[in-house]
Amino acid sequence: MFIETQAEAAPEGLTMRRRIVLAAARLLEEGGLDAVSTRAVAAAAGVPAPSIFRLFGDKDGLLDEVAEHGFKRYLEIKNELLVGDDPVQRLREAWDLHIRFGLEHPGYYGLVYGQPRPGRMPKAGQRAVAGLRGMITQVAAAGRLSMSVERATQIMHSSGVGTIITLLSLPPDARDPRTADIAREMVISTLTLPPVEGRTDTPTASRATLASHTMALRTALDQDAATALTPGERALLREWLDRLADGS
Secondary structure: OOOOOHHHHOOOOOOHHHHHHHHHHHHHHHHOHHHOOHHHHHHHHOOOHHHHHHHHOOHHHHHHHHHHHHHHHHHHHHHHOOOOOOHHHHHHHHHHHHHHHHHHOHHHHHHHHOOOEOOEOOHHHHHHHHHHHHHHHHHHHOOOEOOOHHHHHHHHHHHHHHHHHHHHOOOHHHOOHHHHHHHHHHHHHHHEOOOHHHOOOOHHHHHHHHHHHHHHHHHHHHHOOOOOOOHHHHHHHHHHHHHHHHHO
């Protein structure tokens, strides 16, 4: 289980804001997003409907906090995956965690990823992507990334979201867990390289190695605040390194 619910049944002692968030979360889990109207939330929380707008600004503000509530433990577990010796294996574990969370909590998942709006993603989704970017940066630092960090993050994130939404669209008894496993290995094999000692000497491997070297250099550049380059030079070098990595 990702989401703690023991304290949610007893609203005594909770602030009005928290009562509203928990009431909305219960409605979401029981009836999906369509059940989370401001009128229904106010009734479930035992508060006047105008309180929701006073505290959250609008319904989107409330839904953002509900998403934060639902994603909290998932993001904590994901952060724990930042430790370990093999950054590529950590990507696999992050993928499996993401898939499991999405299938176990479709209401929260759909709240964050199921209604895309250009230029806007709930804060919980932004943090999830930031955590993924951090993991992929570690792969780059190990010299095992075959493209830029940004492109790799977008590919893995979009592939994971697409896999979950596809599986959720099927009846539960028609969902084949191997689909997610196969998709994971296809993505990992595209984004990453074997350790240096295991690489073959071919033109394709040489281009991939160039990408891994450029991303390792970019990661080191980002971590070294004492570099002699000006901010403008650093930005230009980052752009060049990303272009080299993605062009490879």
